[in-house]
Structure formats: C-alpha cells, structure tokens
Amino acid sequence: MAHVHEHLVPCPHGDFRVRLYDPSPAKPKPALLYLHGGGWTFFSLDTHDRVMREYAARAGIVVAGIDYALSPEAKFPVALEQAATAVRWLHRDGAAFGVDGARLTLGGDSAGGNLSVAACLKLRDEGDAGLVRGMLLNYPAFEGDCSDESQDRYGGPGYMLTRDEMRMFWTRYLRSPDDAQNPLAAPLRAQLGGLPPAFFAVPECDVLTEQSLAMIPKLRDAGVAVTDRLYPGATHSFLEAVSISPTADRALADGAAWLRDRLFGG
Known part of the structure; x- marks a missing residue:
C-alpha cells in the first residue's frame, strides 16, 4: 500500500475506527467499504488485513475496513x-x-x-439507495439456521463452521428471538427491490452456501443484477488462505475484476 491510515467516525452508539488502504498515489479513487466476518462476535481489522490489502491492490481502489462493535456487548x-x-461518512467526506x-x-x-446487505436495505429505506454501487458478498449469512442436509454434508469435524456455531453467533447478536424476523437482521426475509448489483463468492463446502443459493434467485427476481461464482472444494473463510490456495487467489481476482467493472466502468 502507498498509504494506510485510520480515522474515527462519530456515531450515536460511539465512535468507531475506519482503516483506509490506499494502493497508489493517484487520487481520487473509488472505494470498497469492507466488513469482516466472525459471527458479529470476533475477528477484527487485523485478522482481515491481508484480504483488504488484496482487494485494494488487485482492483486499484481504496478499501475502507470498518471496525464495527462486536456482540454480545453490542x-x-x-x-x-x-x-x-x-x-454516509465516506460519501460526504471521502474527498479529504x-x-x-x-x-x-x-x-x-x-x-x-x-451487514453489507442489511446496510444497503437500511440506506434504501432511508432514501440513500444511490450511495452504494455494488455489494461484494463472500459466503454471507442471511438467516439464523442451517438445514439438516447442510450440517450433515458440510458442518462436521474438519469443516470451518457448524450449525451450532451459527446458532451461538445469532443468539449473541440478536437482542431477542423477535429480531430473527427482522429483515435487517435476516435479509432473506426482506423485499430486495432497489438494491445495487451483487457479486457472490460461494464456496461449495460450507453450511452457509444454501443461504447464498436461496438469496441469489430472490435478488434476481427483484430485478437486482447478480454475478455469482461457485468455488469447488472451498469451505467457509477460504479467502484468508490466499497465500497457499489457488482457489482463494482466483476468488479474489474474480471479486476484484467485478469491483473494477462496477467502479471504473461506464
């Protein structure tokens, strides 16, 4: 990176950090705001530092990592x-x-x-749908449970994520069981019209893959353009293995190419 710097962004829930990765001196650049995984409960800007640097370098854009508050405290x-x-902050103040x-x-x-899809839903509903040009979605979670079939096939010993872990994460994240019905918590329940185009990186061997496969046609039915890529043999969190995995390298390249098209295209 040519420059990495952090800023505190004010919010009613307390100020939070945004870390900007800038790959070159050329300015201004478009940006990807990135939200790390970890079940809303752990991981950080540092655990996902490599992934964000990869997107910045490969796409030639600024990547802004959001250090959001973690559950169960938040x-x-x-x-x-x-x-x-x-x-909204980067839209308003990004030129600086x-x-x-x-x-x-x-x-x-x-x-x-x-959080990416939910934030786009929130922005849409509050009159700011045009602020985001696209959603980059890597093995996302869209509802609170996984099927028996998914758990049996991809949630056993040796896999990166299980149904019991996801149930624990949702319990920590939500205030009460009623929140599981809220489309801003579980976007598969949402009306999806008016969302920006989406790119899905879908690993074959992940308990959450069925949720992407349910969301993709629902988005298309709502008129949202979707590009989806299935990565055979990949499991949850596979992008973090980019230093040793050709599959992760290919997925990052695919996502970066899609970002360039969305942000530098006509």
Missing part, C-alpha cells in the same frame, strides 16, 4: 447502523482522504456479508 442493530454511518465518494461499494464476508 447487539443488533449497532453494527448495522455503524456500517450505514460509514457509507483521496476517495471519490460518488463511487462506493460495500462488502464483507460471513457476518460482514449480512
């Missing part, structure tokens, strides 16, 4: 509101940091993918 909708606040605030995308992995 329950839904705190992280969601911070994500929407970060989009070499960012073209009119060319923003939003994305993340796992819980971060959930």
